Amino acid sequence: MRKDEKTRQHIIIKSAELFNQKGYAGSSIQDIIEATGLTKGGIYRRFSNKDEIAVEAFEYAGQVLMGQVSAAINNAESVIDKIMGVCNVHIDPVNNPPIIGGCPLLNTAVECDDNFPMLRDKALAAYEEMLSLIKDILNNGISVGEIRPDTDIDSLSSFIVSSLEGSVMASRLSRDSKHVRFVMQQLRLLLNTYIIN
Template structure:
């Protein structure tokens, strides 16, 4: 990795949580300078503008979540247990145990839906990839007779995502542990009733 690549990686790593917490509009150049300890010239010597930093930060946050999900799923054998990994990972995400600020797809979709088409597109691509991963798991579960054969994989994927993302929003809004637990239990019950 070249010095320039290391610096770019450092900037992204240090600003990713700020963009996820404050959003694109709420993150200032001073926030990026304070997070990295670098000058404006150093940041913009490695990125053309704030847009490039924000897009790279979003990709970093998505990779962080995907790696965490992948690690938890790799410890599971059955399709249902792999699906249940989402309840574990997203509960940890709500608690802020990794990827500060919560779900980058949810945050970016809300923050950029009308104001930043490139970020909105990144969020859409990440959402579709997530939905397709769940669809593939459901199809595997149907093939393995773990999930009812007449199940609609896309409907299940969308329902799971809606429970997860709605749960994150409600949990963050109410800041109530009981709410988090009820919504986690709803997701677990939904997954367990698929077969």
């Protein structure tokens, strides 16, 4: 990797952490300068504006998160273990989030609105990717005879992702990761009702 590419990647990584902690609107170019240790010119030689940095930083954060999720799935065998593995990536969002500042999908989804449609579209695509991942796990479970074939995959997938993201939000807000553990406990019980014995 060339020096210029390394510097660009450094800006993306540090900005991803910054935006994930302070939010896009709450972070200024000066904050990015301080986080990266670069000059204003060093930033603007590589990015045209803060919006461009935000989009690439969100994409980077999503790749890091999905890398952790993929590893968790690959290390599990049953449908329930795979879904619990996805949840386990967020097991301690207060003290050990998957990315500094918490879940980038949750943080960006809460913050983005019609004022930054490109970032909203990226957050929506990330949400749909997570939803699709859970659907694939469940559909595979049906294919191999582990999950009941009459399972409403769309509804169950939405419930799983929404419950997980909600528990991450509740844990971050209350500064107590018990909410993720509670959701995992209840999801395991729910998923057991769909298992073919």
